[in-house]
Amino acid sequence: MVSTSIQQQFAERVNSTPDAVAISAPVDGTALTYRRLDERANRLAHRLIALGVRPGDPVAVLMERSPDVVTALLAVLKAGGTCLPLHSSQPLARLQHITDRAGAPVLLTDAVMRERGLPRAGAVVEPATDPAVAASPATDPGVASGPDAVACVIHTSGSTGEPKGVEVTHRGVLAFAADSSWGPAHRRILSLAPYAFGVSAYEIWVPLLNGGRIVLAPPGEPDVATVRRLLADEGVTALHVTAGLFRVFAQEAPGIFAPVREVLTGGDVVAPAAVRRVLDACPDTVVRAMYGATELTAFAAHATMTASGPPDGPVPVGRPMDGVGFRLLGPGLAPVPDGEPGELYVTGDRLARGYHRDAALTADRFVTGPDGTRMYRTGDLMRRTADGQLEFAGRLGDQVKIRGHLVEPGEVEHVLGRLDGVADAAVVARDDALGEGKLLVAYVVPGPAGVSLDGLRTAVAALLPDYMVPAAFVELAALPLTPNGKLDRAALPAPARPAPAPAPDDLTPGRQLLCDLFARALGLDAVGPHDSFFELGGESLQAIRLAGRIGAELGVEVSAADILSHPTVAELEALLRETSPAPL
Structure with missing residues (x-):
């Protein structure tokens, strides 16, 4: 029987391997079998239904990384709801905006997040301590979801000054988890990323829907010592790290990936020197560069590299994954010849349904081709090489990758422009001091009363995720303009390098x-x-x-x-x- 929903596919795994471990959390020794995870999720699903959650209703999840997070996400789906994952390190004001836009849904949380402060919601449930959850039935509530129902809404940066919610469907997740590339190498996957990011489709649903195991890293930012210990001690077979983190690991501890069969990396340009350094230190490990977007249910293309076949130039985008179609198109949606750059349009079952409550943006990004096929406009320029692979050739528009996240500088500009003391502002991406990626720089024209740049940094940090907070703030008397009155980005000065305070004479x-x-x-x-x-x-x-x-x-x-x-x-x-x- 072909599954039509994530919860149905998971139920099949429970029936086939009930006593296999589904989740392990080495930090506290927790391990949940498929049967135990299913029962916990069923109890919480019944509680959600009792609170009035109906098919399609959003349910917010704000928790630290733990088995409770996976239980909560699964329970929402079992109740027929739509997961609304909230990033635990994002400012409360941003979380409040997201939950308000969703209509004050039920919020699932834990003691740590409650202590930090929660957004207002229709109801707040702490599953670990709620007696009504413990008293609920452990049986499946039996709520069905169709393949085109929205499984989750994941928020990314938007150009209008507000985050945009990408509606990922059950069909998309099922197609992604069924990809043939997820073979034996992906049976025990380390979960490092925040569950509110698109990569959660790989870290959570690929193992759970294929009978594998999630190994949960402890909360917080990963570090070399922790990742090395987890990979060596927990039998991890695969993991995903962003291109920036992969570069750091390649520089500081290239042998860290030796215990695993595959390491996936992407989200930004993958440095070929970093790949070669890892492959030299880990000759039995496969490095797989991934390309994708939340709108494509995580990854849509991949390029495999081994010690016997390391990259001899830029790391390619690679070839499409199962069921994914790529079209390189020019003006008027006309195909471009091989070797020429064109905008990448993607087709297939993995496409998101659209953007939550934004019909105009959905119509702009999800378009119909001349043959009637639904396509997603990536905004990425690609060219097809002689061997049939795609390689990155640039990006249309203003979106940039910051630490693996696609960011609209316009959203940061909108936030800055609303702050007291700011008469005008521009935000651009510049190369960082080490030449390893991009950083945001904010250029601010103060109002008559002046402005504190440190105060602006604090205010922006209270409204935006940390990766969207500019690394430097530059005060200007006026923004430079071109002869036709547009912002002259090329004339914006590079931020001055900070001067350290004089070192004391008694420095040990x-x-x-x-x-x-x-x-x-x-x-x-x-x-x-x-x-x-x-x-x-x-x-x-x-x-x-x-x-x-x-x-x-x-x-x-x-x-x-x-x-x-x-x-x-x-x-x-x-x-x-x-x-x-x-x-x-």
């Missing part, structure tokens, strides 16, 4: 070494002991790199979270003196 060797490690991770000439990692342009990927270097050079274990919560050398040194017996 240990503190000096930490200052040097901070500087190297940030691509700066020097860093003072009281300079803030954030104010110097630091972000999570650089924190992961820095944590790895501190571990390698000082022999102490430090996490990216430690650096983000202790952002100066002096603060981090004090933490290390408390937690490590090794002298600094």
